[in-house]
Amino acid sequence: MRAARREPVERTPVWFMRQAGRSLPEYRALRERHSFWEVASTPELCAEVTLQPVRRHGVDAAVMFADIMTPVVGMGLEVDLVEGVGPVVERPVRTHEDVARLRLPEPEEAFAPLLEAIRIVRAELPAERAVVGFCGGPFTVAGYLVEGRSSREFATVKALMYREPAVWSALLDKLAECFSSYVAAQVAAGADLMQLFDSWAGVLSPSDYEEFVAPWSARVLGAAGAPTIHFGTGTATLLPAMARAGGDVIGLDWRIPLDEGWRLVDGRGVQGNLDPAVLLGPWERVEAAAGDVLARAAGRPGHIFNLGHGVLPQTDPEQISRLTQLIRALPSTA
Numbered sequence: 001m002r003a004a005r006r007e008p009v010e011r012t013p014v015w016f017m018r019q020a021g022r023s024l025p026e027y028r029a030l031r032e033r034h035s036f037w038e039v040a041s042t043p044e045l046c047a048e049v050t051l052q053p054v055r056r057h058g059v060d061a062a063v064m065f066a067d068i069m070t071p072v073v074g075m076g077l078e079v080d081l082v083e084g085v086g087p088v089v090e091r092p093v094r095t096h097e098d099v100a101r102l103r104l105p106e107p108e109e110a111f112a113p114l115l116e117a118i119r120i121v122r123a124e125l126p127a128e129r130a131v132v133g134f135c136g137g138p139f140t141v142a143g144y145l146v147e148g149r150s151s152r153e154f155a156t157v158k159a160l161m162y163r164e165p166a167v168w169s170a171l172l173d174k175l176a177e178c179f180s181s182y183v184a185a186q187v188a189a190g191a192d193l194m195q196l197f198d199s200w201a202g203v204l205s206p207s208d209y210e211e212f213v214a215p216w217s218a219r220v221l222g223a224a225g226a227p228t229i230h231f232g233t234g235t236a237t238l239l240p241a242m243a244r245a246g247g248d249v250i251g252l253d254w255r256i257p258l259d260e261g262w263r264l265v266d267g268r269g270v271q272g273n274l275d276p277a278v279l280l281g282p283w284e285r286v287e288a289a290a291g292d293v294l295a296r297a298a299g300r301p302g303h304i305f306n307l308g309h310g311v312l313p314q315t316d317p318e319q320i321s322r323l324t325q326l327i328r329a330l331p332s333t334a
Contacts, residue, residue, distance in 0.1 A: 001130055004193055004227040004248050006269050006302035012294065014327040015061035015132065016320060017231075018310030019053040023317055026052050036081050040066055046117035051124060056317060057324045061130040062121055064186070066114055068136025068197055069144065071182045072175075074110030075102045077145070085149060092148040094160060099170045104178055107185035115189040122190030133191030135183050137198025137232070138175040138216040145171070154203050161212050168212060176216040180223035187226045195229040196221055196247065199309075202234020209238050214245040221246035229271055233309050239264040254308030259296035269302030276307045279319045286323055294330065 003013050021027040027049055030039065039045045049065040069079045069087045080088045093099060108115065122131050144150070146157045161168045183194045201213060221228045230247025232238065236256040243250055243265040250268045252261040254275035262270045278289045290305075297303040305327050311320065 001192055001227065003302060003304050004229070004269055006248075008301050011329075011331055012297070012303055012305045012327055013060040014305040014324055015059040015063065015130075016053070016057075016307055016311050017063065019057065019059060019320070020050050020063055020065040021052075022313045023311050023315040023320070024052055024056065025317070026056075036067070040070065041113045043113050043116035043120060046113065047120035047124070050117065050121050053320075054125065054129060057321045058328065059324055060128075060328075061132045061192075062125055063132040063134065063195075064114065064118060064121070064191070066134070068134075068141055068199075070111070070114065071105075071135065071178050072102075072141060072145065074105040074182075075174075075178055077102070079144075082149075087144045088149045089145055090148075092156075093142075093145040093171060094156075094167070096167055096170060099167065099174060102171075102174050102178075104174065104181075107181045111182060111185060115185055118186060118189040118191055130192040131190055132193055132195055132229075133183065133186035134195040134197055135179050135186075135220060137196050137201060137213070138172045138179060138220065139204075139213040140198050140200045141175060141179075142168075142171055143200050154200065158208075161208070165212075172212075172216040176219040179220045183220060183224045187224055191226065193227040193229065193248075194221075194224040195231055195251070198230070198232040198235075198242075201232040201238060201242075204238070206237055206241055209241050214241055217242075218245045229304075231271070236261070236264075243268050249302070249304060251306070252308065257296055258293050258303075259298070262297075262300075269304065270297075271304040271306045273306070273308040274323075276309055276312050276315070279307075279315045279323070280312065283319070283322065286319060287326060290323060290326060294327075 002009050046065050050062050054062045073079055082088050143157050227248045229249040230242050231251025233253045249271050250265040252270055252272035254273050258273050278286055
C-alpha cells in the first residue's frame with residue numbers, strides 16, 4: 001500500500017497476477033471436485049483459493065479469485081467459461097435493445113459470495129499483506145459481450161464503435177455504472193486496493209482509446225475509494241492516455257522496459273513487468289530478468305514487482321516461490 005502511494009519502502013513488494021489458481025497443485029486438486037463458478041460463488045472456497053498462493057509463495061498481497069465476467073453475470077447475462085477459449089456469451093450485445101436488457105444489480109445481493117470471501121480473506125491475512133480486488137475494464141468486458149468470445153482483431157467491436165457510437169456509449173455507460181458499484185463494494189468489504197484489468201485495450205489506437213474507452217475507465221477507477229492499479233497488455237502506445245484516465249499505479253507489460261514505461265506515466269507508480277514466460281526458463285534467466293526489472297526501477301518509490309501479465313498454467317510453482325524470495329530479500333535503495 002505504501003508503494004501504491006509512492007511512499008518509501010524498505011523493500012520492493014511483490015505479488016503475481018493470476019497467482020490464485022492455474023499453476024498450483026492444491027488449486028487443481030480442488031477444481032477436480034468443483035467447477036470454476038462453484039468455487040467463485042462459494043465464499044469459503046473462493047477465500048481458500050485466494051489464500052493458497054500467499055501461504056505457498058509468501059507474496060505481499062492476495063488477489064481475489066474471480067473472473068472479469070463476474071459482474072456481467074450479475075447483470076443477467078449467461079456466460080460460459082470454455083477451457084482453452086475463455087468467456088463465451090451466447091447472446092452478444094450489439095443493439096440498444098440488448099443494452100436495455102442488462103440490469104443494474106444491487107452489489108450486496110448480486111456479489112454477496114465474493115464480498116463475503118473478501119471479508120474472510122481480510123480477517124485471515126496479517127495486516128501487512130494487502131487484499132487486491134479487481135474488475136475488468138469496461139472496454140475489455142464489452143469486447144467479450146459484443147464479439148461473443150475472445151478475438152484477435154475485435155472487428156465487430158470496432159465496427160460497432162464507428163457505426164453505432166450511441167450504442168457503444170450506452171453499453172459502456174451501463175458497464176461503468178455497474179462496475180463502479182462493484183469496485184466500491186469490494187473496498188467496503190475489505191479490499192485494500194483495486195486493479196482494473198483492461199487486458200485487450202492494446203488493440204486500439206491512442207485516439208480510439210481516448211474517445212471510446214478512457215472516459216468510462218476513469219469513472220470506474222474514480223469510484224473505488226481506495227488506491228487503484230490500471231493495467232493493460234500491449235499498451236506501450238497508450239500509457240500516457242491510461243495515466244490520464246486514472247490509476248495510482250499503472251501496470252506495465254513486458255513489451256516495454258520498465259524505466260521507459262515509467263517515464264511515460266510520470267507522476268504515477270508502476271507495477272510489473274517480468275515476462276511470465278521467463279518463469280518457464282532456467283533459474284539463471286529468471287534471476288537475471290528480475291534483476292533487470294529492479295535495476296530499471298532503481299529503488300524509486302512507487303514500484304510493485306509483478307509479471308507483465310498472468311502466471312502461465314504450466315509454470316513450476318517452485319519458480320514462483322523462489323522469485324518471491326529473491327525480490328523480498330533485496331532491500332530498496334529508496
